């Protein structure tokens with residue numbers, strides 16, 4: 001029996017996880033750092049991907065804008081799976097969490 005492990009992961013859960021990490025710092029505009037953010041529906045292709053609009057600079061962004069996940073072509077859940085398996089190795093959990101947080105917070109070069 002072959003199990004595609006990616007199917008075991010819920011895409012919506014992955015986006016919720018990224019949102020949660022970002023929200024820990026408060027949702028901020030990745031362009032002007034404003035906190036006046038409104039929700040703007042969801043991505044056309046990925047219904048779990050929340051879109052936002054900044055009320056100060058008017059720019060739009062989504063859950064992955066400004067994170068390493070936006071710059072790579074792997075589906076988000078592939079990242080989450082990698083992190084999950086790394087998490088199984090308890091001695092690395094602290095480092096993994098740190099790397100993940102840094103990845104989420106990493107700003108793209110202009």
Ligand SMILES: [Zn+2]
Nearest residue numbers: 029032054057
């Ligand atoms: Zn802004």
